Amino acid sequence: xxxxVSKNSKRVKKRRRKTRKNCILHGPCMLCFIVHNxxxxxxxxxxxxxxxxxxxxxxxNPEECAKxxxxxxxxxxxxxxxxxxxxxxxxxLIGNQLFQTVSSEYSDMVCKRKCTKLQADTxxxxxxxxxxxxxxxxxxxxxxxxxxxxxxVCLLPSPASCSTVHPIAPVKERDSAQQLCSGAGEPLAxxxxxxxxxxxxxxxxxxxxxxxxxxxxxxxxxxxxxVCKYWRDLCLDFQLWKQLDLSGRAQVKDDVLIRIASWIQNxxxxxxxxxxxxxxxxxxxxxxxxxxxxxYTACRCKQLNNSTLDSIAQNCHLLQKLHVGNxxxxxxxxxxxxxxxxxxxxxxxxxxxxxxxxEGMVAIAKGCPNLQRIYMQENKMVTDKSVKAFAExxxxxxxxxxxxxxxxxxxxxxxxxxRQLSSLDLRHITELNNETVMEVVKKCxxxxxxxxxxxxxxxxxxxxxxxKEGRSLKxxxxxxxxxxxxxxxxxxxxxxxxxxxxxxWCKEITDQGAMQISKTSKSLRYLGLMRCDKVNEETVEQxxxxxxxxTFSTVMQDCKRTLExxxxxxxxxxxxxx
Numbered sequence: 001x002x003x004x005v006s007k008n009s010k011r012v013k014k015r016r017r018k019t020r021k022n023c024i025l026h027g028p029c030m031l032c033f034i035v036h037n038x039x040x041x042x043x044x045x046x047x048x049x050x051x052x053x054x055x056x057x058x059x060x061n062p063e064e065c066a067k068x069x070x071x072x073x074x075x076x077x078x079x080x081x082x083x084x085x086x087x088x089x090x091x092x093l094i095g096n097q098l099f100q101t102v103s104s105e106y107s108d109m110v111c112k113r114k115c116t117k118l119q120a121d122t123x124x125x126x127x128x129x130x131x132x133x134x135x136x137x138x139x140x141x142x143x144x145x146x147x148x149x150x151x152x153v154c155l156l157p158s159p160a161s162c163s164t165v166h167p168i169a170p171v172k173e174r175d176s177a178q179q180l181c182s183g184a185g186e187p188l189a190x191x192x193x194x195x196x197x198x199x200x201x202x203x204x205x206x207x208x209x210x211x212x213x214x215x216x217x218x219x220x221x222x223x224x225x226x227v228c229k230y231w232r233d234l235c236l237d238f239q240l241w242k243q244l245d246l247s248g249r250a251q252v253k254d255d256v257l258i259r260i261a262s263w264i265q266n267x268x269x270x271x272x273x274x275x276x277x278x279x280x281x282x283x284x285x286x287x288x289x290x291x292x293x294x295x296y297t298a299c300r301c302k303q304l305n306n307s308t309l310d311s312i313a314q315n316c317h318l319l320q321k322l323h324v325g326n327x328x329x330x331x332x333x334x335x336x337x338x339x340x341x342x343x344x345x346x347x348x349x350x351x352x353x354x355x356x357x358x359e360g361m362v363a364i365a366k367g368c369p370n371l372q373r374i375y376m377q378e379n380k381m382v383t384d385k386s387v388k389a390f391a392e393x394x395x396x397x398x399x400x401x402x403x404x405x406x407x408x409x410x411x412x413x414x415x416x417x418x419r420q421l422s423s424l425d426l427r428h429i430t431e432l433n434n435e436t437v438m439e440v441v442k443k444c445x446x447x448x449x450x451x452x453x454x455x456x457x458x459x460x461x462x463x464x465x466x467x468k469e470g471r472s473l474k475x476x477x478x479x480x481x482x483x484x485x486x487x488x489x490x491x492x493x494x495x496x497x498x499x500x501x502x503x504x505w506c507k508e509i510t511d512q513g514a515m516q517i518s519k520t521s522k523s524l525r526y527l528g529l530m531r532c533d534k535v536n537e538e539t540v541e542q543x544x545x546x547x548x549x550x551t552f553s554t555v556m557q558d559c560k561r562t563l564e565x566x567x568x569x570x571x572x573x574x575x576x577x578x
Contacts, residue, residue: 201230205234208231208234209237209239213240221235241267242266242269243267243268243271244270244271245269245271246271247273247275247297249274250276252272252275252278253277253278253282254279254281255282256282257285260286262289265290266292267286267292268292269293269296270287270293270296270297271295271297271298272301273297273300273301274300275301276301278304279303279304283308283311284307284311287311287316288311288315290316291315291316291317291318292316292318293312293316293318294320294321296312296319296322296323296324298324299324299325299327300327304327304329304330305327306329306334306337308334309324309334309338312338312342313338313340314337314341317343317344320345320346321345321348322342322345323347323348324350325349325350325351325352325353325377327353328353328354329355330350330355330356331355331356333360335360335363336360336363338364339363339364339366339367339368340363340367342367342368343368343369343370345370345371346368346370346372348364348368348371348374348375349373350375350379352378353379354379354380354381355381357382358381361382361385361386365393366389366393369394369395371396371397372396372397372399373398374390374394374400374401375401376401376402376405378403378404379404379406380404380405381406382406382407383407384407384410384411384414385411386411387402387407387412387415388411388414391415392417395418397418397420398420398421398422399421399422399425400418400421400424401424402425402426404428405429408429408432409432412426413439415444416444418444419445420446421446422448423448423449424440424447424449424450424451426450426451426455427453428453428454432455432457433457434457437458441465441473442469445471447470447472447473448474448475449474450466450475450476451477452477452481453477453481454479455481456480456482458478458481458483459481459482459483463483463490463491464486464487464490467490467491467493467494468495470495470497471497473495473498474500475500476491476500476501476502479502479506479528480505480506481506482508484506484508485508485510485513485516486513487513488501488503488509488513488517489517491517491521491524492519492520492521495521496522498521499523499526500526501517502526502527502528503529504528504529504532504553505530505531507534508534509529509532511534511535514527514529514535514539514540514543515539515543518543518546518547524550525549526550527552529554530553530554530558532554537554537556540554540556544557
């Protein structure tokens with residue numbers, strides 16, 4: 001609201017209080033501007049103008065508004081400002097015809113209380129609806145409380161008067177915004193407004209990054225990044241490059257790793273499995289730029305040696321996963337560095353690293369007490385000493401695998417200390433007896449997966465004990481073990497948790513065992529019968545029809561399922577022209 005700007009600060013404060021006291025008009029109107037723009041009025045004129053405002057506020061219908069006559073003194077006040085009072089009359093009390101008589105000289109006048117200027121090139125818009133003032137909504141008042149105390153609000157004129165009120169508005173601008181007014185006091189309804197079409201780039205960048213995070217490296221690099229410059233910048237965002245998966249890319253060399261390291265730093269995951277053209281130089285440079293590395297996988301990279309492990313030990317103290325299987329050049333010296341500098345390690349895979357021995361394994365076990373998964377495969381220099389060290393120093397172990405290692409029952413018996421053990425892989429342990437297996441199953445109550453394949457010593461008595469005592473067991477693998485139909489019958493009779501049973505290559509399994517376990521087991525979902533030559537294919541076909549919830553694995557059944565999946569994917573057999 002306008003006020004008198006004076007050098008006398010006290011007088012200004014007094015007039016401001018008086019103005020606010022007498023200002024009973026809350027809506028944006030021309031009269032508010034006329035009464036309170038008192039830059040050229042004295043005290044008597046100001047008092048007279050305030051009375052004029054009080055009289056004006058008492059008008060309630062068009063008839064009284066039409067009979068409203070100003071006194072000569074009041075007209076003199078208005079004439080000093082060369083203003084017309086009709087421009088300040090509320091639209092809901094005056095018909096649209098009166099607005100058409102308003103001179104265009106008032107088109108740029110605005111309410112001082114709003115402190116805004118009307119844009120000449122803007123289409124007519126409705127300021128407020130149903131007479132609710134802006135102060136009511138800004139102060140949190142509801143429409144019901146506002147309607148209880150009606151306030152005069154000056155609505156914008158109809159489209160017919162837009163040309164009068166806005167004479168300088170461009171013709172194209174007015175024509176493009178065709179507005180329909182349903183009546184005085186009702187909001188304007190705009191039709192045929194030009195709306196910008198929706199575009200995926202209107203989404204916030206955070207949402208687009210979330211979408212791109214579900215794409216593979218090829219999809220981001222070869223597809224999404226080529227759409228536009230904006231997408232290219234998003235595809236290069238560091239959040240999408242915290243995990244670097246280059247597995248199986250034989251064309252990747254050291255220069256690629258160096259460029260990646262200089263461009264994106266502090267990776268959390270690196271996977272360079274089967275990258276046979278990278279060397280220790282490039283890998284070490286990439287690791288040195290990733291102090292926050294959590295997972296490192298480099299399986300089947302036979303060209304790498306201990307230098308990579310030394311670099312990890314020096315730079316990546318937060319490492320949790322280390323998979324370096326099938327690397328012939330790794331030795332115990334590299335494992336000692338890892339065990340000393342990476343105490344948070346939880347998951348290790350040293351399968352087919354033939355130069356590793358108990359010395360390196362013991363160093364890992366003592367330096368990494370938080371280990372949860374260890375997997376060894378065909379490590380002939382790893383013996384019972386390593387198994388004992390892991391059992392003593394790593395009580396949180398959940399997955400243990402010593403396939404084909406030089407481990408015996410004397411070392412396996414130490415695994416009974418692991419109360420959280422859930423998965424045990426003892427494939428191809430040459431000196432493993434039934435008593436040790438039964439003791440492990442009895443003590444490890446949380447054991448859910450047990451793999452005893454390629455152990456010819458495992459017999460029916462051991463399997464029966466496992467079925468009775470393995471209360472949490474869900475998977476049991478007995479490929480090429482010395483078992484008969486009695487083992488399958490015992491599993492179906494005693495176990496209520498085992499879902500997967502694989503007895504492939506067990507030559508003594510017949511139709512009777514397959515039929516009995518399928519009939520009596522309530523939890524069975526998979527039965528492997530690969531190369532069980534005494535099981536007829538006709539019997540398996542009957543079981544498939546009779547027990548559809550069980551997947552039976554034989555040579556013929558697997559071929560049928562493979563062919564069905566091929567047909568579903570659109571494959572058609574080629575027919576040669578005869």
